[in-house]
Amino acid sequence: MWCQPRSLATAVGAAPVRPRGTVRPRGPHESGAPDRAGGGRRWCHYAAAGVLAGLVRGQRPGHRARTGAVVSSMAAQDMGILLIEHLNLNVSSTEIAVEFYEALGCCRDERRPLTKTLHSNCGALTQFHTPSPENEAYIADAGPQRWRGTIHVAYDSPAMLEAAAQRLRTLQAEERFASTDLTLGEWQEDLQELSVLGPYGNRFLLHVAPAKLDALGPRCGARPGSEKSRCLGMDALTLEVPVGTAKKAALFYKEVLGCAVRDVDGCADGCAVLAGPGLAQELRFQEVEGCSGKEVGEHMAIYVNDFEGCFQRLLERGLVWVNPRFVHLDKSTTLEEALHYSCFRFKDVVDETGSKLFELEHEVRSTSHKSWPLAGA
Numbered sequence: 001m002w003c004q005p006r007s008l009a010t011a012v013g014a015a016p017v018r019p020r021g022t023v024r025p026r027g028p029h030e031s032g033a034p035d036r037a038g039g040g041r042r043w044c045h046y047a048a049a050g051v052l053a054g055l056v057r058g059q060r061p062g063h064r065a066r067t068g069a070v071v072s073s074m075a076a077q078d079m080g081i082l083l084i085e086h087l088n089l090n091v092s093s094t095e096i097a098v099e100f101y102e103a104l105g106c107c108r109d110e111r112r113p114l115t116k117t118l119h120s121n122c123g124a125l126t127q128f129h130t131p132s133p134e135n136e137a138y139i140a141d142a143g144p145q146r147w148r149g150t151i152h153v154a155y156d157s158p159a160m161l162e163a164a165a166q167r168l169r170t171l172q173a174e175e176r177f178a179s180t181d182l183t184l185g186e187w188q189e190d191l192q193e194l195s196v197l198g199p200y201g202n203r204f205l206l207h208v209a210p211a212k213l214d215a216l217g218p219r220c221g222a223r224p225g226s227e228k229s230r231c232l233g234m235d236a237l238t239l240e241v242p243v244g245t246a247k248k249a250a251l252f253y254k255e256v257l258g259c260a261v262r263d264v265d266g267c268a269d270g271c272a273v274l275a276g277p278g279l280a281q282e283l284r285f286q287e288v289e290g291c292s293g294k295e296v297g298e299h300m301a302i303y304v305n306d307f308e309g310c311f312q313r314l315l316e317r318g319l320v321w322v323n324p325r326f327v328h329l330d331k332s333t334t335l336e337e338a339l340h341y342s343c344f345r346f347k348d349v350v351d352e353t354g355s356k357l358f359e360l361e362h363e364v365r366s367t368s369h370k371s372w373p374l375a376g377a
């Protein structure tokens with residue numbers, strides 16, 4: 001079965017957003033709700049989730065358990081990805097990035113001067129990191145980067161999403177954004193979602209969150225300085241991958257990172273979505289004809305509970321990798337070094353034979369990392 005997505009181009013420049021809060025919100029986590037902003041032909045969706053599920057049990061000593069319904073929804077597993085925390089995407093101008101992400105509903109981490117890489121809090125727990133040549137000489141000639149897929153941002157209500165859309169339209173009308181890619185698509189009333197092309201060509205899907213996104217905070221905790229954020233967070237990422245690799249990739253995340261994976265209704269013939277318990281976030285693999293699977297220098301930061309186990313399994317497969325760009329932050333090649341930095345990296349996703357499926361730089365952190373957003377929760 002071929003699940004035909006609507007291209008962003010067909011949605012752009014159409015009717016204004018008209019959310020009406022009476023329609024039941026329906027998020028992309030729900031069965032049969034395809035990612036509308038993707039551009040592929042053949043869809044194979046697998047999601048590696050895990051996400052927040054282990055935040056309570058099995059944590060390092062000293063972490064306080066959270067209480068109430070959030071605990072019960074997050075305690076489903078000890079393994080897997082605790083949090084997809086940030087995307088790191090180069091931009092050409094910090095000023096443009098600040099304005100765009102704030103219009104989106106994020107708030108700048110004001111503890112960091114703008115001479116350093118911009119961190120925009122997207123909800124209580126997730127972030128966008130947008131280095132520019134203005135503050136990082138290493139990328140002086142690199143140019144902006146695009147996430148190879150779709151970035152899903154959740155909002156608390158149709159009104160909050162509508163407000164974001166209005167802010168983005170205001171930016172769109174400003175001269176300094178005229179030469180950027182910033183474009184808004186057509187509001188999808190039935191799905192409660194809106195496609196947005198960011199100023200540097202990143203594809204965003206803004207949507208009204210299902211109630212289960214309570215797990216993204218702030219009830220379960222929040223990063224200091226994120227209180228002004230007007231969105232709930234980055235709740236899903238769709239990554240375009242080569243045909244035939246989605247299911248194998250899901251198995252990689254299951255075996256190496258301990259993620260829960262599952263099929264999702266709506267696709268057949270190998271097209272499916274895997275998701276894990278909690279369902280607060282998803283990493284989806286969307287198979288696209290002709291996709292090379294090569295990284296473009298972007299990275300995704302994740303927190304894992306079984307930090308040592310993940311490191312060892314990746315080391316055994318020869319996948320631990322040091323990014324020369326970030327050796328001032330971490331350069332882990334041994335477990336001792338990984339524990340020292342509370343961080344290591346890998347970028348090759350492989351099948352069971354060790355053959356590379358595609359690339360995606362993962363910045364893997366433990367909950368001992370200084371930036372763990374729930375350290376004080």
Ligand SMILES: [Fe+2]
Pocket residue numbers: 086088129299301363
């Ligand atoms: Fe990072």
